[in-house]
Amino acid sequence: MSEPEPFFQGFLDDYFAECDEHLAGATRALLALEASLGTTGTDRVLIDELFRDFHSLKGISAMVELRPAEQLAHHLEDYLGAIRDRKVTLTAAGIDVLIDGTQRLEQVVNAYRSHQPPPSIDDVAARIEAIAPRPVKPDAGPDRVAERRAPEPSLPRWRCTFVPTRELLARGVGVDNIRKRLTEIGTIIDAVPHVRPDGTIAFQFTLETAAADAIDALLSDGVVVEPIDSTAVVGDAPGAVRPPGAGSTAAPTHIVRVDLMRLDQLMQNVGDLVISRSRLTEALTRLERHVPSSEWRSVQENIVAIDRQLRTLREGIMRIRLVPIGEIFRRMPFVVRDLARESGKKITLDLQGQGTEIDKYLIERMLDPVLHLVRNAVSHGIETPDVRIANGKRPEGTITLSAFTSGETVTIEVADDGRGVDAAAVAARARAAGLPVPADTLDGSALLALLCSSGFSTNDEADRASGRGVGMSVVKSTVEQLSGTVTMTTEPGGGTRFTVELPLTLAITDALIGRVGAEVFALPQGAVQEVIEVTSSDVRLVERNEIIPYRRGALPIVRLARLFGIDSAVGERFHVFVVGRGAAAVGLAVDRIIGQREIVVRAINDPLARVDGISGATDLGDGRVVLILDPGALATFVRTREARAVGAVGDWGRLQA
Amino acid sequence: MTTGASAANDTFIVFSVAATAYALRSQQVQHMEMIDQVTRVPNAAPFVDGVVFSRGQVVPAVNLRVRFGFERAPYDVRTRLLVVQADARQVGLVVDAAREFVKIPVTAIQPPQEALAGLSGKYVEGIVSLNERLILVLNLEHLVNFSEPLVAA
Amino acid sequence: MHRILIVDDSPTIRKMVRASLQALQPVEFLDAATGLEAIEHLALARVHLVVLDLNMPDMHGIDVLKFVRRQPRYKDVPILILTTRGDDASRQTAQQAGATHYMTKPFAPDALAATVQALLADFAFAESDGV
Numbered sequence: 001m002s003e004p005e006p007f008f009q010g011f012l013d014d015y016f017a018e019c020d021e022h023l024a025g026a027t028r029a030l031l032a033l034e035a036s037l038g039t040t041g042t043d044r045v046l047i048d049e050l051f052r053d054f055h056s057l058k059g060i061s062a063m064v065e066l067r068p069a070e071q072l073a074h075h076l077e078d079y080l081g082a083i084r085d086r087k088v089t090l091t092a093a094g095i096d097v098l099i100d101g102t103q104r105l106e107q108v109v110n111a112y113r114s115h116q117p118p119p120s121i122d123d124v125a126a127r128i129e130a131i132a133p134r135p136v137k138p139d140a141g142p143d144r145v146a147e148r149r150a151p152e153p154s155l156p157r158w159r160c161t162f163v164p165t166r167e168l169l170a171r172g173v174g175v176d177n178i179r180k181r182l183t184e185i186g187t188i189i190d191a192v193p194h195v196r197p198d199g200t201i202a203f204q205f206t207l208e209t210a211a212a213d214a215i216d217a218l219l220s221d222g223v224v225v226e227p228i229d230s231t232a233v234v235g236d237a238p239g240a241v242r243p244p245g246a247g248s249t250a251a252p253t254h255i256v257r258v259d260l261m262r263l264d265q266l267m268q269n270v271g272d273l274v275i276s277r278s279r280l281t282e283a284l285t286r287l288e289r290h291v292p293s294s295e296w297r298s299v300q301e302n303i304v305a306i307d308r309q310l311r312t313l314r315e316g317i318m319r320i321r322l323v324p325i326g327e328i329f330r331r332m333p334f335v336v337r338d339l340a341r342e343s344g345k346k347i348t349l350d351l352q353g354q355g356t357e358i359d360k361y362l363i364e365r366m367l368d369p370v371l372h373l374v375r376n377a378v379s380h381g382i383e384t385p386d387v388r389i390a391n392g393k394r395p396e397g398t399i400t401l402s403a404f405t406s407g408e409t410v411t412i413e414v415a416d417d418g419r420g421v422d423a424a425a426v427a428a429r430a431r432a433a434g435l436p437v438p439a440d441t442l443d444g445s446a447l448l449a450l451l452c453s454s455g456f457s458t459n460d461e462a463d464r465a466s467g468r469g470v471g472m473s474v475v476k477s478t479v480e481q482l483s484g485t486v487t488m489t490t491e492p493g494g495g496t497r498f499t500v501e502l503p504l505t506l507a508i509t510d511a512l513i514g515r516v517g518a519e520v521f522a523l524p525q526g527a528v529q530e531v532i533e534v535t536s537s538d539v540r541l542v543e544r545n546e547i548i549p550y551r552r553g554a555l556p557i558v559r560l561a562r563l564f565g566i567d568s569a570v571g572e573r574f575h576v577f578v579v580g581r582g583a584a585a586v587g588l589a590v591d592r593i594i595g596q597r598e599i600v601v602r603a604i605n606d607p608l609a610r611v612d613g614i615s616g617a618t619d620l621g622d623g624r625v626v627l628i629l630d631p632g633a634l635a636t637f638v639r640t641r642e643a644r645a646v647g648a649v650g651d652w653g654r655l656q657a
Numbered sequence: 658m659t660t661g662a663s664a665a666n667d668t669f670i671v672f673s674v675a676a677t678a679y680a681l682r683s684q685q686v687q688h689m690e691m692i693d694q695v696t697r698v699p700n701a702a703p704f705v706d707g708v709v710f711s712r713g714q715v716v717p718a719v720n721l722r723v724r725f726g727f728e729r730a731p732y733d734v735r736t737r738l739l740v741v742q743a744d745a746r747q748v749g750l751v752v753d754a755a756r757e758f759v760k761i762p763v764t765a766i767q768p769p770q771e772a773l774a775g776l777s778g779k780y781v782e783g784i785v786s787l788n789e790r791l792i793l794v795l796n797l798e799h800l801v802n803f804s805e806p807l808v809a810a
Numbered sequence: 811m812h813r814i815l816i817v818d819d820s821p822t823i824r825k826m827v828r829a830s831l832q833a834l835q836p837v838e839f840l841d842a843a844t845g846l847e848a849i850e851h852l853a854l855a856r857v858h859l860v861v862l863d864l865n866m867p868d869m870h871g872i873d874v875l876k877f878v879r880r881q882p883r884y885k886d887v888p889i890l891i892l893t894t895r896g897d898d899a900s901r902q903t904a905q906q907a908g909a910t911h912y913m914t915k916p917f918a919p920d921a922l923a924a925t926v927q928a929l930l931a932d933f934a935f936a937e938s939d940g941v
Contacts, residue, residue, distance in 0.1 A: 008826055014825055018820060055865060059820060060823060063915065164853055166855075169854060175846045175849075176843070176846065193846065193877055195880070200853065203846060563699070566699070602714070604715045605746075606716070606717045608701065608705050608717040608748065609698050617696075617708060623693070625709060627698065627708075
């Protein structure tokens with residue numbers, strides 16, 4: 001069109017109204033996209049929505065001849081098209097550009113609305129062109145059909161058939177109305193028009209929903225509903241709306257969504273089975289001498305078989321509970337962006353290992369701690385750009401969030417390349433708060449212990465980022481309740497790294513059982529490096545702390561009897577569990593190790609019964625509670641006790657304050 | 658044993674600790690058990706005898722004798738564990754004896770007087786006289802909120 | 811009286827098309843924002859011409875076109891594709907799918923009106939010819 005067309009100026013109200021709608025939708029979609037960056041499922045639907053928004057904006061802007069809006073929308077549409085066609089990957093930087101582009105577009109439209117000259121779009125357009133490949137020949141046909149969410153027939157599916165009639169339409173019940181009501185009930189997998197044998201038209205919707213009763217409301221409007229066998233492949237009707245490429249692969253019918261409560265129940269059942277098996281084994285052992293050995297062998301074989309099968313069953317159920325850690329990670333970009341903007345910092349968030357699967361329970365418990373560590377990294381770790389430049393660093397800081405499994409452990413790390421933890425400042429603040437501070441230079445673990453002490457209040461109680469919600473001490477206690485460990489390494493000026501290690505198999509674990517006086521304790525086997533027998537004469541006293549010679553060095557030990565205030569005759573010989581590695585190793589002294597068991601870990605949830613050094617409870621088969629020791633907390637206590645005046649058990653109590 | 662059926666009644670469980678009778682609303686009490694073995698939790702608060710398993714959950718056993726400032730007494734055949742529900746928490750209360758369910762009209766419960774000897778704190782919600790016996794109605798939330806000192810030093 | 815079905819997901823465009831075609835009165839307009847609605851209208855009323863957008867959220871215009879062309883009743887009804895894509899490949903695809911004519915947005919209202927008028931005339935002529 002060469003001349004401005006005044007005809008369409010009369011539609012400016014409609015134009016602005018529609019622009020507002022598309023711009024608002026695009027903004028919502030972009031924020032959601034940011035938050036879900038990395039989760040493939042969500043992305044595609046949002047990207048398609050965004051494409052449509054900019055496409056429409058381009059079209060109507062062209063009609064009213066608002067060229068800057070048309071051009072900018074065109075750029076954005078092209079970029080979205082490239083992402084949708086997988087010619088380019090969407091990154092956080094890309095989303096930034098899209099958000100800025102959308103905001104500029106909004107400004108252009110608003111300027112037009114208030115008869116102002118529009119702002120320039122050149123800078124934003126240039127940025128889009130810089131990250132988008134040159135637009136290829138636009139695609140001609142229905143390969144570009146709007147993509148639905150890849151169907152996961154995990155919820156029940158229904159075929160809802162609607163035959164339109166004039167009467168219904170006169171009443172306002174048309175296919176669009178039916179479709180809207182169906183989307184309120186569940187998700188529409190596809191919608192296909194059919195010609196019936198009598199020549200009339202019917203619309204067939206495949207609906208996925210758990211709310212079967214809600215469908216009844218549609219029956220009065222002539223919708224025929226029938227359940228679909230979930231193993232059937234979605235029909236290949238002509239003109240069907242389908243995700244591209246779905247013709248080649250059947251809908252993934254091998255996925256089932258399970259209520260977490262049912263899984264918990266199942267885990268509980270398996271836990272009960274494990275206990276019953278233990279009791280059976282014990283009872284059978286008592287019977288052994290009454291049974292001829294030839295008979296006994298078959299009993300023994302069956303016990304072993306049941307053991308093996310139980311373990312397989314248990315592991316199988318564990319695997320069902322596994323969920324990618326991306327569930328936690330995907331919320332982080334949004335958080336970082338928010339906080340970084342507020343504090344004027346520039347931060348890149350690097351996510352690694354999002355596919356790492358961990359127990360759903362761990363996901364739920366670890367969300368807050370990870371959130372806190374990330375917030376900390378933004379608020380206290382990364383410096384402002386000018387400070388960073390002054391220190392010879394790039395103005396943009398990097399926070400790396402990673403997860404990986406190795407053997408029976410999952411490791412989650414939050415690392416930043418910021419200013420590191422200032423040991424002197426922490427020590428000073430700790431002293432001011434009345435906390436015991438070791439005399440020599442503080443290493444990562446000592447610093448972490450101080451940071452996590454519940455007496456250590458930082459000056460950001462009022463700090464929105466760190467004061468609210470979870471503090472470092474709760475991070476530590478949450479991790480320890482999950483039988484995990486958290487360590488910190490830091491380099492002044494270089495950055496800080498927090499490493500959380502958690503056991504993958506949460507609820508059932510192998511444990512060593514030790515007796516202390518009349519009481520019995522369990523210690524997770526994974527934490528124990530060695531069990532050694534110690535003779536009393538080997539024990540040396542160094543400033544009232546006991547150590548024993550160990551591997552060409554010395555091992556500090558702590559007598560649990562003394563620590564826990566349990567009556568126990570100090571025997572000539574006793575056993576020591578060595579926990580921790582290298583310089584951090586300590587020995588936990590019990591009277592005797594009495595066995596090794598597979599135990600079901602039960603959490604101690606009530607604050608009245610939660611104490612440092614105890615991470616949970618179990619039942620060894622007689623209904624009595626047996627406490628599970630927390631090797632990490634005990635080791636920390638031993639390592640840092642030199643800094644305190646050592647006295648009686650009361651020292652231990654003070655750690656809890 | 659019921660009183661007059663006029664006003665709205667609530668059902669209570671009446672139990673005794675050191676010769677004094679107390680009552681808790683029965684909806685708050687999940688169940689009563691004979692106390693078997695309690696596993697001591699090292700360095701827990703002095704009034705926490707330890708933990709027990711109750712229906713598969715680890716439940717702390719709070720010794721009400723100790724909590725109310727009395728001397729600890731060994732468990733005997735009459736000692737009971739009342740497992741109560743306060744908010745989302747399950748807590749066990751160790752009491753000397755517990756045997757009665759009574760219906761008490763809400764209006765019969767008087768607010769506690771300030772001068773009630775030996776007791777302070779908000780855990781006594783009210784007092785009711787039943788068959789010439791004085792029963793202290795307890796407020797469960799305050800009772801199990803262990804950060805509050807119960808007995809004036 | 812002619813009945814014209816306007817199919818486009820943008821309400822603004824639909825209004826503009828409607829306004830452009832007012833000159834063809836007497837005419838009744840039917841609106842559809844999605845392919846499904848378009849098919850519904852076609853099933854329930856006799857339509858003499860369809861103005862059809864291609865890029866729509868639930869069902870692509872080409873699919874609508876193909877479906878409609880399979881119905882004996884609408885084998886020959888004029889369908890005018892009105893879309894933003896102006897390249898040859900798109901035109902060809904549309905033609906092969908059975909489009910009667912192809913126009914791009916932005917459009918001049920006069921041009922649209924003239925085209926629609928011509929298409930209606932053709933159709934009437936073909937009908938009266940005993941097809």
